[in-house]
Amino acid sequence: NAGVTQTPKFQVLKTGQSMTLQCAQDMNHNSMYWYRQDPGMGLRLIYYSASEGTTDKGEVPNGYNVSRLNKREFSLRLESAAPSQTSVYFCASTLDLADNEQFFGPGTRLTVL
């Protein structure tokens, strides 16, 4: 059981470039989440998927899109990266909905120059 995995671990982009962060879980969880973590601001929810086939905006969705590819995979796309998107991105999953323990991936450290 790998739990929640994320790729890549590190990425450097130039302003305006696009990229997709990948997340997968092998725990048969229904709900998946994308957060960004910035110093002094905790974890902020970008998008979530309560179940396969559904996605919803979180607290800070601007500049991002998501795809719930199947039950296991939930990807986050930056269409035109900006320096303000420099952050550590965490994917998480829960068995069912948000009022349960969230299991986090190892994170992706993204720098936008």
Add this chain to the structure above:
Amino acid sequence: GENVEQHPSTLSVQEGDSAVIKCTYSDSASNYFPWYKQELGKRPQLIIDIRSNVGEKKDQRIAVTLNKTAKHFSLHITETQPEDSAVYFCAASNIRDMRFGAGTRLTVKP
């Protein structure tokens, strides 16, 4: 939406002392309150949680209390050890999403 405030932002204690971290939340629909520990460069990991129908929960040296009327909850760590040094996050969750506090950096001095 939900707003979670966490205090203090930094906390330094001597080994063996107790540490208390406090959080307040705004959404009365929140019903689940977890606490996560994050070591440097690592992912957040759950250390204890409490649901809104419970007032207190304890797990060895860690306890959490919830005052639903006042909308605040606290983490208590007793007999602190150097390995307790980390950033601690509180969170409040309803059925749809989870909102985190800004974190408390706890340093336990040997």
